Amino acid sequence: MSVIYINSYQFAVAAPPGGYDSDAQSYITAVEAADGQALETAVKAAINVFVVGCKTDGIWNAIKASCILAGARTLSGALVPLKGAAPTNNNFVSGDYNRKTGLVGDGSTKYLDSNRNNNADPQNDRHIAIYSTSADTTRNYARYLAAGDSAQGDTYIVGGNSPSPLVLMVACASGNFTLTAPDTTTGFIGISRGSASSFAARAASSNSTLASASITPRNENLRVFGRPGEIPTRYVNARLSFYSIGESLDLALLDTRVSTLMTDIGAAIP
Secondary structure: OEEEEEOOEEEEEOOOOOOOOHHHHHHHHHHHHHHOOOOOHHHHHHHHHHHHHHHHHOOHHHEEEEEEOOOOOOHHHHOOOOEOOOOEEEOOOHHHEEOOOEEEOOOOOOEEEEEEEOOOOOOOOEEEEEEEEEOOOOOOOOEEEEEOOOOOOEEEEEEOOOOOOOEEEEEEEOOOEEEOOOOOOOEEEEEEEOOOOEEEEEEOOEEEEEEOOOOOOOOOEEEEOOOOOOOOOOEOOOEEEEEEEEOOOOHHHHHHHHHHHHHHHHHHOO
8 A cells, every 4th residue: 555645635545456457567567677676556556547548548559669757766667668669778867867757858968769660650650749847948959759850751749949839740741840839838749640641749738630741751760859960969958758659549648648647656756
C-alpha cells in the first residue's frame, strides 16, 4: 500500500485485484531493475492506468517506440522503453532528470536517438508525439522530435523562430506546415498521418487537419531533443516527459491518456 497527496488530502493506492496489466508489469519490472529499487505503488498504478487506458482506447498497438521520461527514480530507469527499442543517450546526465517533470535539453548538444527509423512505419500510417513540461526557448527552429531537415519525406515537430508560432510540423510531406499555437505551449504536441492527402496535428488541446500529399519517408532514425548535423545546431532546451512514435492514431485520445499520466505521476511523488 502507498499513499498520494492531492490538495493536502491523503489517498491510499494499491494494486488492482489480480495485479497489473502484463505489459505495464513488464515495463515496471524493467524500470525497477534499472533504478535498483522499487517504484512507489502510486507511480506503478499511474503507469498501469495509462497502459490499460491506451488499450481500451484502441491506440496501444499503434505505439511502436515510446519512453515515459518521468516517474522512474533514475535517468537509467527513465530511458527504459515503454515500447520498442531503448533510446541511445547522447550527453544527458542524471542532473538533467526530474521525476515529476522529465528530462531537460540544453539547446546545444543533448539528444536521444530513438533507434526507430522514420521509414519503419508506413508512408500513410504514422504518428509522432511528445509531452513538454517546459517549452523550448532557443527560438531557432529547434527539433523536439525529428527525422530530416529539408521537408523531403521528413517527419518532425519543430519549434518556431521568434516571432513565429511555436511549431512547424510535417509528416512525410514536401513542405513545412505551421500550426498556429501560443509560443508558450506546453503539454501534448503530436502529428498523425492516416491518409495520402492530409495529416492531423495537435497542440494546446486542439486538433488541426493539414492538407498535404505524402511522399516516401526519409531513411533516418527519429531523434528527440534535436537532430545532429544541423548548422547552426537546432536542439531544444525544453523539458520533455514522454515521446511516442508509430502508426496513425487518435491524437486527442493519446493526449488525454498522457496528460492524465503526468498528472498522476506528479501527485504520486512526494
